Amino acid sequence: MAALLLACQTFGPRSLRYGRGTYNTAIQQTNSEQLLLNLVRLRYRDAPLFLEVTSISSSLSLELGAAVGGNVGTVGRSVAPGTAVTYIERPTITYAPLQGSRFGTQFLSPIQLSDILLLYHAGWAIDRIFRVFVQKLGPLQNAPRASGPTPSHAPEYEAFFTATELMRSLWVDGLVDLNYLPSVAGDALTLTFTRRPDAEGRVARLCALFGLAEPRYTITLTESPRPGEGAVLLVPRSLLGGMYYVSHGVEVPAEDYAVGRVPVTRDAKGAVFDWARLTGTLMRVRHGTQEPKNAYVSVYYRGLWFWIADNDLDSKSTFSFIAQVLELQSGEIKGAAPLLTLPIAAE
Structure with missing residues (x-):
């Protein structure tokens, strides 16, 4: 009885300390x-599928048993009673597939301008936000057809990248701020630049790229198809569009190109376009036949291992960035069906 009382006093706290951490780690790893x-699937034009863990419940129990032990020999005999305490956990995990209108809302709707501001104030670099989730700024194209399955023709992106590099340099120097501007005509963002001699040239060049008639230290970025004076059209991507965009950083074997498993993109001269020119500083997913030893995250698909290297900080940052947007867009699951519930029996 004393053993059972002691076990009950320590059982709950110990199970919480062990169970919460292990479940947290398992969910984080499997989400990654x-x-x-799904990024690899998109690269191969396979359909993505997301299963969300909607609930985890676990029943914990103790079983007390009795035992008698001893020895019998020529020298003497001894018999001693004993007790055995067994810890049993029976978790139940519930999954819900993302589909129907909920999939459309979360993955196909353009990301909100207010969400872009949240990401900016969360500390994400301004150029990373715009490169992944903005496909057009005024006359500047950021490979808009890369927001879907890999196109057959090389995208237009050079001038957009020049603009985002200028924005990043101003951001690094603390000379730019991004704000949200709600209005009846349509929500907008404002880029505000600090008036300093070392900013003048960059601001002037950025305004010229945006097609503005003269340099401005406050620029309105709007989704309105007819932006007014001093305003620039901003066309955001959806979450799925951003995932398609970075999925072009998934490297695939040459034989998959040869047999047509992966589409080939060519430039105006007919040469194969290298998507690393767009995604080289955003995302690189390597592949190989052997399971990687030093991977940040890895998956096995189509007979190959795909992974992000643990020392590839740019790819890890973009991957975490996408994961945060996925959480930001997820919202609350209401009436999701069908549900898949797995009771796990402990032996």
Whole structure:
């Protein structure tokens, strides 16, 4: 009885300390693997699928047993009673596939300008936000057809990248701020630049790229198809569009190109376009036949291992960035069906 009383006093706290951490780690790791798997699927034009863990419940129990032990020999005999305490956990995990209108709302709707501001104030670099989730700024194209399955013709992106590099340099120097501007005509963002001699040239060049008649230290970025004076049209991507965009950083074997498993993109001269020119500083997913040893996250798909290297900080940052937007867009699951519930029996 004393053993049972002692076990009951320590059982709950110990199970919480062990169980919460292990479940947290398992969910985080499997979420990362699922996201990487879907990026690889998009590269191969396979349909993505997300299963969300909607609930985890676990029943914990103690079983007390009695035992008698001893020894019998020529020297003497001894018999001693004993007790055995067994810890049993029976978790139940519930999954819900993302589909129907909920999939459309979360993955196909353009990202909100207010969400772009949240990401900016969360500390994400301004150029990373715009490169992944903005496909047009005024006359500047950021490979808009890369927001879907890999196009057959090389995208237009050079001038857009020049603009985002200028924005990043101003951001690094603390000379630019991004704000949200709600209005009846349509929500907008404002880029505000600090008036300093070392900013003048960059601001003037940026305004010229945006097609503005003269340099301005406050620029309105709007979704309105007819932006007014001093305003620039901003066309955001959806979450799925951003995932398609970075999925072009998934490297695939040459034989998959040869047999047509992966589409080939060519430039105006007919040469194969290298997507690393767009995604080289955003995302690189390597592949190989052997399971990687030093991977940040890895998955096995189509007979190959795909992974992000643990020392590839740019790719890890973009991957975490996409994961945060995925959480930001997820919202609350209401009436999701069908549900898949797995009771796990402990032996």
